[in-house]
Amino acid sequence: MGKFARSWALAKASFGVLRSDKELLVFPMISAVAVVLVVASFALPVFGLELYQGLASDDGGVAPLGYLLAFAFYLVQYFVIFFFNTALVGAAMMRLDGGDPTVADGLRIARSKWVQILGYAAIAATVGLLLRAIEERAGFVGRIVVGLIGVAWTVATFLTVPVLVARDVGPVQAVKESASLLGRTWGENLIGNGGLGLVMFVLNLAVVLVFGALTVAFATNGVAVMAVAMVVLGVLAVLALALVQAALSGIYSAALYRFAVMGDAPQGFDGVLLREAFQRKV
Numbered sequence: 264m265g266k267f268a269r270s271w272a273l274a275k276a277s278f279g280v281l282r283s284d285k286e287l288l289v290f291p292m293i294s295a296v297a298v299v300l301v302v303a304s305f306a307l308p309v310f311g312l313e314l315y316q317g318l319a320s321d322d323g324g325v326a327p328l329g330y331l332l333a334f335a336f337y338l339v340q341y342f343v344i345f346f347f348n349t350a351l352v353g354a355a356m357m358r359l360d361g362g363d364p365t366v367a368d369g370l371r372i373a374r375s376k377w378v379q380i381l382g383y384a385a386i387a388a389t390v391g392l393l394l395r396a397i398e399e400r401a402g403f404v405g406r407i408v409v410g411l412i413g414v415a416w417t418v419a420t421f422l423t424v425p426v427l428v429a430r431d432v433g434p435v436q437a438v439k440e441s442a443s444l445l446g447r448t449w450g451e452n453l454i455g456n457g458g459l460g461l462v463m464f465v466l467n468l469a470v471v472l473v474f475g476a477l478t479v480a481f482a483t484n485g486v487a488v489m490a491v492a493m494v495v496l497g498v499l500a501v502l503a504l505a506l507v508q509a510a511l512s513g514i515y516s517a518a519l520y521r522f523a524v525m526g527d528a529p530q531g532f533d534g535v536l537l538r539e540a541f542q543r544k545v
């Protein structure tokens with residue numbers, strides 16, 4: 264309960280920023296639409312023209328063309344995600360510094376960093392592709408190890424986007440600074456609770472249980488229209504929570520970066536909670 268209480272307090276603080284700047288939700292909304300378009304732009308030619316037949320090698324593995332296509336997909340997808348996340352974090356940083364950012368401000372920040380974002384996307388795509396290739400060839404234990412490496416990479420790069428926003432550095436240096444800031448600020452406590460994930464998991468579970476129970480209740484009583492309506496509303500609620508979580512995550516990373524660099528908590532955030540943000544599991 265202590266861990267959940269900390270997570271809930273951090274979520275509330277992040278939500279306070281989001282409530283002050285509801286425009287921050289625009290960035291994950293555009294990002295989600297853009298990601299769908301990216302997936303469609305790759306999937307439609309591959310399956311529509313049956314190009315997938317040339318992506319497998321004779322031994323049942325992945326052909327070089329398959330890896331090339333996968334890298335291109337990762338690169339474009341990561342670029343889109345990082346671009347709008349940079350816009351979100353940039354706007355959030357302006358708000359934490361007492362400003363009143365607009366959507367245009369966030370997009371301007373992201374556009375000014377597009378080269379660095381592309382470089383970071385290339386690094387992330389390379390890491391993702393390598394981990395995927397190793398996972399396909401590894402046994403059960405190997406998959407666990409790869410999963411742990413993936414978690415470590417996610418944690419180490421958690422502050423990369425805030426670094427890119429705040430500093431005039433390249434993507435490689437931003438990744439190094441992210442890992443250094445996290446290690447220097449939280450040290451051995453880096454593994455563990457990341458802040459918002461637990462809260463959002465509980466909220467998503469509550470939505471699924473409530474709308475699932477209502478769907479079953481209406482269905483068993485023969486009210487099919489209401490049962491379908493509950494399914495639709497449940498899906499919309501989950502999607503809405505996903506957008507809110509993405510926005511809160513950007514705000515949270517901006518607050519953590521400021522705390523790691525300056526040592527003080529942004530307005531609305533508790534310094535003690537930020538120090539315990541990555542408290543080790545016990």
